Amino acid sequence: MKADDPRVRRTRARLRTAVLTLAAExxxxxxxxxxxxxxxxxxxxxxYLHFPDVDALVTDAMEEAVAxxxxxxxxxxxxxxxxxxxxxxxVLFGHVAAAAxxxxxxxxxxxxxxxxxxxxxxxxxxLAGRFAGGHRAGGLDDVPTETHAAYLAGALTxxxxxxxxxxxxxxxxxVALAFWRLFRT
Amino acid sequence: MKADDPRVRRTRARLRTAVLTLAAExxxxxxxxxxxxxxxxxxxxxxYLHFPDVDALVTDAMEEAVAxxxxxxxxxxxxxxxxxxxxxxxVLFGHVAAAAxxxxxxxxxxxxxxxxxxxxxxxxxxLAGRFAGGHRAGGLDDVPTETHAAYLAGALTxxxxxxxxxxxxxxxxxVALAFWRLFRT
DNA sequence: TTGCATAATCAACACATGTCGTATAAGTTG
DNA sequence: CAACTTATACGACATGTGTTGATTATGCAA
Numbered sequence: 001m002k003a004d005d006p007r008v009r010r011t012r013a014r015l016r017t018a019v020l021t022l023a024a025e026x027x028x029x030x031x032x033x034x035x036x037x038x039x040x041x042x043x044x045x046x047x048y049l050h051f052p053d054v055d056a057l058v059t060d061a062m063e064e065a066v067a068x069x070x071x072x073x074x075x076x077x078x079x080x081x082x083x084x085x086x087x088x089x090x091v092l093f094g095h096v097a098a099a100a101x102x103x104x105x106x107x108x109x110x111x112x113x114x115x116x117x118x119x120x121x122x123x124x125x126x127l128a129g130r131f132a133g134g135h136r137a138g139g140l141d142d143v144p145t146e147t148h149a150a151y152l153a154g155a156l157t158x159x160x161x162x163x164x165x166x167x168x169x170x171x172x173x174x175v176a177l178a179f180w181r182l183f184r185t
Numbered sequence: 186m187k188a189d190d191p192r193v194r195r196t197r198a199r200l201r202t203a204v205l206t207l208a209a210e211x212x213x214x215x216x217x218x219x220x221x222x223x224x225x226x227x228x229x230x231x232x233y234l235h236f237p238d239v240d241a242l243v244t245d246a247m248e249e250a251v252a253x254x255x256x257x258x259x260x261x262x263x264x265x266x267x268x269x270x271x272x273x274x275x276v277l278f279g280h281v282a283a284a285a286x287x288x289x290x291x292x293x294x295x296x297x298x299x300x301x302x303x304x305x306x307x308x309x310x311x312l313a314g315r316f317a318g319g320h321r322a323g324g325l326d327d328v329p330t331e332t333h334a335a336y337l338a339g340a341l342t343x344x345x346x347x348x349x350x351x352x353x354x355x356x357x358x359x360v361a362l363a364f365w366r367l368f369r370t
Numbered sequence: 371t372t373g374c375a376t377a378a379t380c381a382a383c384a385c386a387t388g389t390c391g392t393a394t395a396a397g398t399t400g
Numbered sequence: 401c402a403a404c405t406t407a408t409a410c411g412a413c414a415t416g417t418g419t420t421g422a423t424t425a426t427g428c429a430a
Contacts (some may be wrong), residue, residue, distance in 0.1 A: 186406090186407080187406095187407095190406085190407070192406090192407050196407080196408080216403075227408080227409090228408065228409050228410070230408080230409075230410080230411095231408055231409075234407075234408080320417070362428080
């Protein structure tokens with residue numbers, strides 16, 4: 001199955017659009033393969049030619065969102081002042097706030113384990129790359145890079161999950177700064 | 186549905202045992218309601234009287250494991266020496282190592298979002314309780330307790346997830362110490 | 371343009387899900 | 401013991417899941 005075949009591109013695009021359409025109007029966890037196929041005007045069996053299950057399908061559609069988060073996180077300069085949220089982090093939390101219903105769904109009990117895993121993996125990889133070679137403060141140079149990255153990726157995921165499921169949700173600015181303070185300590 | 190009705194207790198116990206039996210011999214993510222009912226010698230419809238879906242069923246059976254992790258995490262004295270892993274943390278990572286296949290499954294792509302959420306929630310609650318009233322170092326007293334707890338709960342979850350999915354898995358003491366160093370920084 | 375490769379369709383399969391209404395039997399209370 | 405409450409069993413239902421084999425059509429290349 002060549003990814004650059006026009007037919008493949010067309011079908012996948014249709015599926016992605018269908019998922020986002022459905023995700024906007026109903027419980028993401030309740031999206032079914034049948035629905036997506038129907039909504040995309042594609043045969044149900046065809047879906048299985050591209051994705052093993054509905055989770056992969058949904059996650060693929062979310063990939064872009066996840067990538068944004070990961071990139072923004074990696075952009076944070078680690079030596080920025082403790083009491084001012086760095087620009088990329090503000091952007092990150094703003095992005096999550098804008099798509100809050102989606103994140104609430106995906107990170108909540110109805111969410112997708114695959115989504116959580118991908119988000120953490122992506123964050124971990126991005127942060128590990130950021131650490132490579134560079135000196136880390138606090139005598140942490142002997143902590144494995146990967147573990148350090150996983151620690152922070154988990155911390156960020158945890159804060160976001162707790163934030164978006166909060167009622168009422170705290171202001172993005174506030175949470176962003178709190179996270180930054182915790183990170184910079 | 187009274188929880189102390191002998192019939193209810195019997196049925197739930199049967200279901201819990203059935204889940205653990207099945208989990209030991211096959212992919213946790215592939216456990217079906219039908220199977221559990223069959224294995225427990227209970228009618229399939231009866232399962233739905235107690236649990237909304239298979240995730241809740243599995244998570245219920247795992248509750249004890251999660252509780253252990255949360256309790257151990259909360260027991261860590263925050264002023265212990267930087268370069269020696271505190272006892273409870275050693276116990277915690279040892280416990281996870283012992284049940285590694287289960288955690289690998291539950292925290293991995295095939296895992297249960299509900300399990301992840303419960304684990305994080307439980308950790309967050311336990312840690313928040315630990316923070317209540319106490320003074321936190323590093324000028325973090327103005328960071329919301331809940332956010333701080335969510336940060337650490339996520340960090341721990343992240344490190345564990347990354348650890349148990351590693352191939353080959355790093356030694357428990359090593360990861361425990363790395364986590365402790367990160368926490369104590 | 372003609373053929374070839376293969377993506378997509380279609381029908382059908384066995385199985386699982388979640389939800390009924392009704393019947394049975396276990397447990398509780400008088 | 402007898403009358404009640406209600407957990408469980410049972411059968412049936414519409415729907416979804418993955419998968420398969422045969423068929424149609426689309427895109428590419430000689």
